Amino acid sequence: MAYNSFMSDHQNQHVDTLKKCINRGVKSMAVFGLSGSAQSYFFSEVLADLDRPCLVILPERKDAERLYKELQFFMGGSETGDGSPALRLHQFFSYDMSPLTGLSPHRELITRRIRALYALTSDNNPVVITSVEALCFRIIPKESLLNSLEYFETGEEVDRELFLRGLEINGYQRTSLVEERGDYSVRGGVIDIFSPLYPLPVRLEFWGDRLESIRQFDPISQRSMNQSKEMILLPAGEIVMDEPNISRARSMGRLPRQPEDGMGFPGQEAWLNHFYPHLDTLLEYLPENGIITFIDPNRMESEGLKIEKRFHKDEEKFREESAGKGAPFPDIDGVFVPFSEMTQQFEGYQRIELAELNLGKEGEPGKATGDMGSQKTIEIRGHFQLEVDLEVRLAKKGRVSMAPFANRIASWLQDRSRVIITCSTEQQANRLKEILANYDLHVAGIARGWDKVPETPGLTLCLGRLPQGFTWPDMGLYVVSEDEIFGPKRAMRRQKKRVRKGGLSWSSFSQLKAGDLVVHEDHGIGRYGGLLAMEIAHKMNDFILVEYANNSRLYIPADRVSILQKYAGAGEGNPRLDQLGGYSWSITKQKAKKSVRKIARQLVELYALRKYRKGHAFSPPDHYYREFESTFEHEETDDQIKAIEDVLDDLASEQPMDRLICGDVGFGKTEVAIRAAFKIVADGKQVAFLVPTTVLAEQHFETFKKRFAPYSIEVGVLSRFKTRAQQTEVIGRLRSGRINVLIGTHRILQKDVKFADVGLLIIDEEQRFGVRQKETLKKYRALWMCWP
Structure with missing residues (x-):
């Protein structure tokens, strides 16, 4: 395992105590005193040698998202890294909208949930992070998910028609280019698929019905990468649209839309119980040897009541809207489970609670001295919140000073502590290293991940994304996030690079509308008249119609579209159309050449002056x-x-x-x-x-x-x-x-x-x-x- 432990023997006792309790089969365990990313770090230490499935429940989705990012950082990688411990991490987040809206959530969210469910049924030690709301909705039955899996290996015979049919039934969408999970495309003997199971899409190459090769590929560059001998295909949605399921749904009563083979409809998630004889909850996917971890459990009961109240409010609103439209409304009792009912299912599993405060029954701080009834408790004392205050000062020339923060780092280093500052990019790390050097702070190195940070005292910059840091003085560990120093950053909007040629490409040509002005390199400015099919020498061919002055027309073969350019002249209003066979375009080109020469002469004079x-x-x-x-x-x-x-x-x-x-x-x-x-x-x-x-x-x-x-x-x-x-x-x-x-x-x-x-x-x-x-x-x- 590529974990890096900075815990002293004294602090390791807490982790060791908790692990021993788990191994002895203690049903209920609690750890109090930790908060924020210190809690996530402690939990990552517990998970390091835990070879059992773990379901982690947090009050809200935003809490679950924060924990997922922090565990990714401390467990030494990301979900796309080969062999990374972070591959154990899975998201089972709640939908970002009420299922009663008649809309479906984004496919990326759905496929991540499918991947988490599969991990609970197949992996030895998955860590699935979820929230109270996600627990409250029933999901696809476990046996239905497992029955829809397909396994392929190179060299086997595959009926391509049945295979493609199966993709549609399992919720995949056919596209021209595979870029997102749940996409597939077909190009001759090549089928590209982005299965929920893998971090990258796969490319299947067939020779007839024989599967010749399976390769992963980059969804941005579309280039093939490493080769594999096998592939597991998971469904891309929670409803498998095969004939038995569709027949059952139709027999259950009226639906918003009639599903056809392989075709779903928006908002189908609210009608899940129409397609299956019964539904499961997330807990029913957790194996018997699984462990449930509650983080901030004191908020869960109130959060469960809030979710239930909001759901019933949505029910009342959308039921009334559906009645007004004469539209059917789903049976919400078949989909929603109150959190209070879910708590009864927790009893059968080992449970860990991680909370900042030990609250008694009346909501007052309680004592954690060892055993509290049948619950084993561990209390870790200390101040873990990191309060980074740069005390920004404005100097005479308006320069910001980091001196107060640099002084704090120096005092930590004097105590022979480990000071780790996280940076999202190498560019930012090098920049910060240069800044710190001006305050006589020596950076020991830039570590490419938490597992690469040295265990000796000193100042280290660590590449990775951590929303917030923490202090653990008893352990001599201080972790600071760049966001806490300079403020949070957002990724810039990026666009795929495309090669642009001089003439029109087919993609840009398809955007032309009848009446748009175009420029022919030999005949000048004309008006695009559309794409026409004409018979020439007993053969039908496509031609581009360009209209010129005096009702002249020019028909250009469609495969010569590159000799046209869309008109992009300066100034207001439209220019005159040129005349086929006339001199106006030649005169225009001569004037343009003369102007270019004049500008070139001026530029030469200007840059000669600037050069000297x-x-x-x-x-x-x-x-x-x-x-x-x-x-x-x-x-x-x-x-x-x-x-x-x-x-x-x-x-x-x-x-x-x-x-x-x-x-x-x-x-x-x-x-x-x-x-x-x-x-x-x-x-x-x-x-x-x-x-x-x-x-x-x-x-x-x-x-x-x-x-x-x-x-x-x-x-x-x-x-x-x-x-x-x-x-x-x-x-x-x-x-x-x-x-x-x-x-x-x-x-x-x-x-x-x-x-x-x-x-x-x-x-x-x-x-x-x-x-x-x-x-x-x-x-x-x-x-x-x-x-x-």
Whole structure:
């Protein structure tokens, strides 16, 4: 097992005592005193050698999600890691909506539940994390789940038609590209499937009906990876839509929709009892030797009552709506089980309670001294909540100081303790290492996971996601999360990379509508008239119709779609259509070539001037800059990191910068500009940020102001939203150097706007400026650091 234990012999006694109680068959055990991630760490130590199934119950789904993430971290891996102990972890979370809404939950949630159920029936030591609400709803009977499993191995004969039919019956959806659990696709002799059981989809290659190979593949790149000899196929939903189940459902009464073979309907989960003779609860999947662990049990009874009350309120609301529509309504007694009834089933299992406080019957703190009736209790005393208070101070130049927190780390290290700071990415870890070095704090290393952290005293950075840290002074262990230092981060929205060619691809061609303007490389601007089928030489072929001036028509074979481009001209209104066989398109191309030559000559002159003009070399990033960039609330993308590094390199050079940053909306270009602006201002110069519209000026102003709020960096804005008096005040503060960053429309290019000492010009969406503004910008390019 790849677990790393930092517990001293004294602290290990608590874990050993609990394990001995489990092995002796003690029915009820309780551990009091731990809270937060300290509790999760202790529990991970208990699970390390526990070779039995464990069902972990928490009051709410958000509690279950937090514990799942923390156990993933402490158990040394993620669910996609090969051989990782974290593969023991499974989620059985409640649906994110009431089953009475007539809607179905997301397939990812459903398939994770299926995977957890299968683990309880087949694995030796699964750990299934759930909540009170998830326990209160009946689920697919265990025998029905096991009967729907299919096992395949290479070399066997498989009836492909029956196989594909089985996928539909078991809830899989056919798609062109397999990307999510529950998807499948067919391409000739290749069938791709994403089964709930595996972290990656599998690719089955057939030769006729013979299964030749089974390979996992990357759902993003679609490239095949490691090969396997066998595969277990789980259903992708809790309702198996085979003929017996559908017949039973029809015989039970009216349904919202009549199910067809292999086809379900939205909200079918509420009608589960119509498809099976009986239903099970999650507890009925737990083997007899299983252990139930309750975390924060004091909240469970009240949470169960709250769920029951909410469910009956939903029942009343949706029953009334269904009656008004004349629609059928499900039998909720067949699906919902009150939590108070579930508690009777707990008695047959060994039980562990983990709670911060030992509460007596009246809700008062009780004593935990050993045996409390038939319950074995363990109390761990100490202060485990980590209160990270950076006591952020604003210095004269608006720099944040981490000195108070650094002093706390130094005092922990003097006591020969282990101090571990978790970082979500290697980029953030290297950044933090540089920051800490400026406070004379030596980082022993960057560990790639909890199991790689050294057991000796010292300061270590550990890669991994931990929502919150904890302190365990008696054990000499202090764990700090980067979120507690710099605030929580969110992942940036990512998009799959696609190769873009000069002409239209079939995917973009399919988005054209009749009447859209297109450009033919030889004939010019025309109007798309649609896709037509025409018979040529006794053969039917598809042609693209492009209409030109004077009702001229051009028919282009569909396989030559790449010679067209969608019209994307500047300016308002539509241009004139060109004439087939005319000279207008040739004249347009000649004018364009002449303009390109003129622009090229101007650019050569401009860049020759900039090449021999010596610029200001800004200082390299220091630890104050690193502290600032660490407060970014998102995780940077690889392209974003590269762009920021390139900009910083440009600023450190004496060669004036002229860099173009390209990217889709929402992909982090503004943060690149903010980092550059911070560096310029930190070196005592000003920044001009030019935008094409007043709305954009106000948006960027709010973004910059929020980002620079903890620092003494003053941001100003000039636009038509400001009165003449307000503009005069802003210009005065800019001229005196009190405004560090000025954001505005072309108003900032006018003669009355004077900077005290400008160091960088940032231009947002330069293509949207007019000719006059662009001519003015050329003058500034010759003088300033520029970023179009």
